Amino acid sequence: MSLVFPRSFPDYCTPVSGVTDLKRFQAASFDGDGGIGSVDIAPAIHRSQYNITARGREAIATWRAWFQSLRGGARSFQGIPIRDGRKLYRWPLTRPRGFDGLTVSSAPWTGFGTLTGIGTGKDTITLGDMPNGLVLSPGDYLSFPSGSVNHLHMILEGGTVSSNSVSLTVEPTIRQDVDADISPAIACQFERPFCDMYIAGEVSESGDMAVTTFSFTAYQKPR
Amino acid sequence: MLSIPDEIQTLVESGRFAVRLMIRVDLDDGPQGIWNDLYSVTVDDCTYAGIGGNLQTDAFSGSAALDIDNLDFQISGLSSEAQALVTNTDWHQRPASVFIAFLDDAQAIQHTMVRYAGFLDSVQVIDQADGTSLIHVIIENSNRALDLATGRVRSDSDQRSVGGSTDGFGKYIKAANAQAGDIYWGRKGPHSPVR
Numbered sequence: 558m559s560l561v562f563p564r565s566f567p568d569y570c571t572p573v574s575g576v577t578d579l580k581r582f583q584a585a586s587f588d589g590d591g592g593i594g595s596v597d598i599a600p601a602i603h604r605s606q607y608n609i610t611a612r613g614r615e616a617i618a619t620w621r622a623w624f625q626s627l628r629g630g631a632r633s634f635q636g637i638p639i640r641d642g643r644k645l646y647r648w649p650l651t652r653p654r655g656f657d658g659l660t661v662s663s664a665p666w667t668g669f670g671t672l673t674g675i676g677t678g679k680d681t682i683t684l685g686d687m688p689n690g691l692v693l694s695p696g697d698y699l700s701f702p703s704g705s706v707n708h709l710h711m712i713l714e715g716g717t718v719s720s721n722s723v724s725l726t727v728e729p730t731i732r733q734d735v736d737a738d739i740s741p742a743i744a745c746q747f748e749r750p751f752c753d754m755y756i757a758g759e760v761s762e763s764g765d766m767a768v769t770t771f772s773f774t775a776y777q778k779p780r
Numbered sequence: 781m782l783s784i785p786d787e788i789q790t791l792v793e794s795g796r797f798a799v800r801l802m803i804r805v806d807l808d809d810g811p812q813g814i815w816n817d818l819y820s821v822t823v824d825d826c827t828y829a830g831i832g833g834n835l836q837t838d839a840f841s842g843s844a845a846l847d848i849d850n851l852d853f854q855i856s857g858l859s860s861e862a863q864a865l866v867t868n869t870d871w872h873q874r875p876a877s878v879f880i881a882f883l884d885d886a887q888a889i890q891h892t893m894v895r896y897a898g899f900l901d902s903v904q905v906i907d908q909a910d911g912t913s914l915i916h917v918i919i920e921n922s923n924r925a926l927d928l929a930t931g932r933v934r935s936d937s938d939q940r941s942v943g944g945s946t947d948g949f950g951k952y953i954k955a956a957n958a959q960a961g962d963i964y965w966g967r968k969g970p971h972s973p974v975r
Binding site for chain 1 (some may be wrong): 799800
């Protein structure tokens with residue numbers, strides 16, 4: 558068995574706390590007329606602070622082994638956002654136990670929709686191959702591959718799927734080079750969506766042989 | 781004082797805009813460009829490769845006294861797009877321009893304006909263990925052409941541009957060859973205005 562890179566985030570039964578937010582790069586200044594001028598000087602990226610609490614020698618060793626497996630200077634991996642500050646994001650808010658019972662064309666839904674359209678403002682998208690009745694809410698995430706990396710977007714305005722289609726407003730805006738018309742169609746992932754991230758700084762380890770917490774900050778690798 | 785079109789001013793005042801820097805170098809084989817967004821874009825026949833945060837510039841210094849203020853910028857030494865600017869090509873003293881691109885909140889370019897123009901003067905490739913791999917580039921301000929009456933510089937490529945492809949700076953180094961031709965430097969020379 559060989560390792561697959563970039564490394565996926567382990568699906569171990571381990572409490573993970575922290576926060577995922579969107580880091581914006583903006584400069585502000587005071588205008589002569591008393592207003593505040595502000596400008597965006599770089600594309601926004603996701604940032605996650607992960608605190609992973611491993612309990613027991615076996616879990617601690619397994620996590621250590623995963624950190625060891627991050628070869629290369631960037632230590633990149635597929636970062637999953639954190640929900641509610643206390644667990645890794647897994648499914649949309651309205652489906653806390655998964656996608657059982659949802660179907661598309663009488664077949665069980667796999668958790669992937671198809672990107673069929675991008676609005677002119679680049680912040681609205683239309684998805685196809687979605688299961689009717691699925692409700693997507695503000696705060697849910699989706700991700701899709703484009704170029705050499707995976708893009709992660711948060712849903713700002715959700716909707717209910719009907720006729721196997723749904724329109725959503727997302728943030729950050731969809732990149733200009735993402736083309737909804739290309740073939741094969743871009744598959745959007747709704748279960749454990751992720752973006753490519755790298756670990757900035759050190760992974761700190763604190764605790765003892767019973768409970769050890771691994772803490773690190775990761776930034777999105779946007780390209 | 782920047783001169784910004786009205787529609788861009790409206791965008792600026794609504795706060796929903798972004799700026800990016802675009803660096804264009806006019807190499808002999810055609811223009812090469814990089815910019816600090818994430819996707820490639822073509823503006824005025826030059827394709828700018830998006831290298832994101834792998835591009836950092838120092839402050840632009842403006843001067844009324846025609847000082848030759850250089851512009852330094854650093855690009856990642858591991859980025860193939862950055863390497864394309866300077867690897868296997870005659871980059872020395874080729875024209876280089878820095879543009880500001882104004883983007884709307886859909887991240888589409890609405891306007892570009894030139895912010896700095898000069899010539900690629902120095903390229904330093906720095907690699908170090910436990911450090912950063914970067915290419916440090918210095919663009920010499922085009923004000924230099926105003927300081928030197930002919931705009932000529934003391935370089936091999938400059939001499940070849942005057943004396944032909946078989947000419948060159950090395951030809952005049954040996955004393956025995958010193959009579960091969962006249963080297964004009966600075967304000968004196970046949971191209972200078974008569975004083």
